[in-house]
Amino acid sequence: MSSKITIKDSASKTHVCMFCGEQQLKLSRYLRRKHKDEAIVAEAMALKDGSKAFERIRLRGDYHHNCNVLALGEGELIVVRNSGSKQPFGDASSFLPCPDCLGFFKGDELWRHNKRCQHKTTEPKKWEKLQLEARLLLPTDSTSTAEVDKELFSNVLAVMKNDSISSLARHDEIILRFGAAILEKVGKKNSNYVSQRMRQLARLLTILRARSQEKEAGLESFIDTAKFDDLVEAVKELCRFNEESRLDIGIPSLALKLGHSIKRCAQVVKCSALRSKDENVIKRAKRFIDLFESEWTSKISSRSLASLGSKKQNKVDYLSLAEDLTRLKNHLDSKMESLSSALVAEGPVNVEQWSNLAKSTLSRIILFNKRRSGETATLEINQFINRPD
Numbered sequence: 578m579s580s581k582i583t584i585k586d587s588a589s590k591t592h593v594c595m596f597c598g599e600q601q602l603k604l605s606r607y608l609r610r611k612h613k614d615e616a617i618v619a620e621a622m623a624l625k626d627g628s629k630a631f632e633r634i635r636l637r638g639d640y641h642h643n644c645n646v647l648a649l650g651e652g653e654l655i656v657v658r659n660s661g662s663k664q665p666f667g668d669a670s671s672f673l674p675c676p677d678c679l680g681f682f683k684g685d686e687l688w689r690h691n692k693r694c695q696h697k698t699t700e701p702k703k704w705e706k707l708q709l710e711a712r713l714l715l716p717t718d719s720t721s722t723a724e725v726d727k728e729l730f731s732n733v734l735a736v737m738k739n740d741s742i743s744s745l746a747r748h749d750e751i752i753l754r755f756g757a758a759i760l761e762k763v764g765k766k767n768s769n770y771v772s773q774r775m776r777q778l779a780r781l782l783t784i785l786r787a788r789s790q791e792k793e794a795g796l797e798s799f800i801d802t803a804k805f806d807d808l809v810e811a812v813k814e815l816c817r818f819n820e821e822s823r824l825d826i827g828i829p830s831l832a833l834k835l836g837h838s839i840k841r842c843a844q845v846v847k848c849s850a851l852r853s854k855d856e857n858v859i860k861r862a863k864r865f866i867d868l869f870e871s872e873w874t875s876k877i878s879s880r881s882l883a884s885l886g887s888k889k890q891n892k893v894d895y896l897s898l899a900e901d902l903t904r905l906k907n908h909l910d911s912k913m914e915s916l917s918s919a920l921v922a923e924g925p926v927n928v929e930q931w932s933n934l935a936k937s938t939l940s941r942i943i944l945f946n947k948r949r950s951g952e953t954a955t956l957e958i959n960q961f962i963n964r965p966d
C-alpha cells in the first residue's frame with residue numbers, strides 16, 4: 578500500500594458528501610440544506626429520528642472517498658475506530674469495509690463490529706465469509722483491476738474449450754467478473770476449476786435465454802426478484818430435477834455449486850453498483866440476495882443435499898484385499914527399480930522411460946500416503962528435498 582495514504586479517525590474529522598464529494602464538519606446539516614431533494618435524504622428527513630439513516634449516508638460518502646484514495650494510492654483514508662480500541666491504526670492495507678454499513682474497520686476487528694452493526698440485515702457472518710465480502714468491496718479487488726482481468730484472459734479464457742458455451746462466458750460481464758474473483762481466491766494453479774465454474778453459469782444463462790426468449794439477455798438481468806422463480810426453474814432443468822420424486826436429481830452437486838455461484842454474482846452486481854452510486858441496482862441486488870437466502874435452501878439446496886446423501890448411502894464400496902495391495906506395491910517397486918537402472922545405464926535421454934518412472938513414483942507415493950491423491954499431486958520438489966530425516 579502506498580505510503581502517501583494517511584489515516585484519520587471518522588469520529589473527530591470531516592466527512593465526505595456522497596452526492597458532490599465536498600468535505601463537511603456538519604454533514605447532516607449540509608445534506609438537509611443542499612441535497613434535500615435527493616430521495617434517500619428526503620426519506621431520512623421524513624423519519625422522526627433520522628440519525629441512523631443519516632449515518633448510513635455519511636458512511637457511504639466516506640466509502641466512495643476511501644475507494645478513490647485506494648485507487649489513486651494517495652490521500653486521506655477515513656476509518657471508524659471501534660470504541661475502546663487502543664491499537665494503533667497501522668497502514669491502509671489493514672482496513673476493510675463492513676459489507677452492511679460500508680464503514681472502514683481494521684480487518685481483524687471487523688467480525689466484532691459485524692456482531693453489533695446497526696445497519697446489518699442478516700445474521701452475523703463467519704469471519705472468513707465476512708472478510709471475503711469486504712474485499713469484494715475494495716477497488717483493488719479482482720473485479721475492477723485491469724491486471725487481474727489480464728490474468729483471467731491469459732490463464733482461463735485463453736485455454737477454455739472453444740465452443741458456444743465458452744463464447745457466452747467470454748462476453749457476459751458478470752460471468753467475467755465472477756471468474757476474476759474466483760481466480761484471485763484459488764490462484765492460477767486452479768484455472769481449470771475457474772473455467773468450470775464460469776462454464777456452469779454460461780450453460781445456465783443459455784437455458785434462461787431459451788425460457789425467457791431473450792436471446793441477448795445477460796446474466797445481470799436475471800439477478801432480479803421478479804425473475805427469481807425463472808432462475809430456480811432453469812437450475813432444475815439444467816440439473817435434471819424430477820418433480821415426482823424428491824430425491825431423484827440428475828446432478829445434485831451441480832445444483833449446489835450453481836447456488837454459490839449465483840449468490841456471488843449478485844454480490845458482484847451489488848459491489849459494482851455501490852462504486853457507481855446506482856441506488857436502483859443496489860436495492861435490486863440486495864432484495865435479490867434476501868430472497869435468495871430465504872428460499873434457495875428449501876427449493877434447491879435441501880433436495881440436492883438429500884439426494885447426495887441417498888446416493889452415498891446406497892453406493893456399494895468395494896474394499897481392496899490385502900493380497901492385491903501387496904501385489905501392486907511389489908509391482909511398482911520392481912518397475913521403479915528397473916526404470917531407474919535403465920536410465921542410469923543409457924543416460925537421461927529416454928523421455929518415455931522418464932515419464933513411466935514419474936508415473937510409477939507418483940502411484941507409489943499415493944499408495945504409501947493412503948490419503949487423497951490431490952495431496953501428492955501438489956507436492957513440490959523443495960518440500961521433498963527438505964523432508965524430515
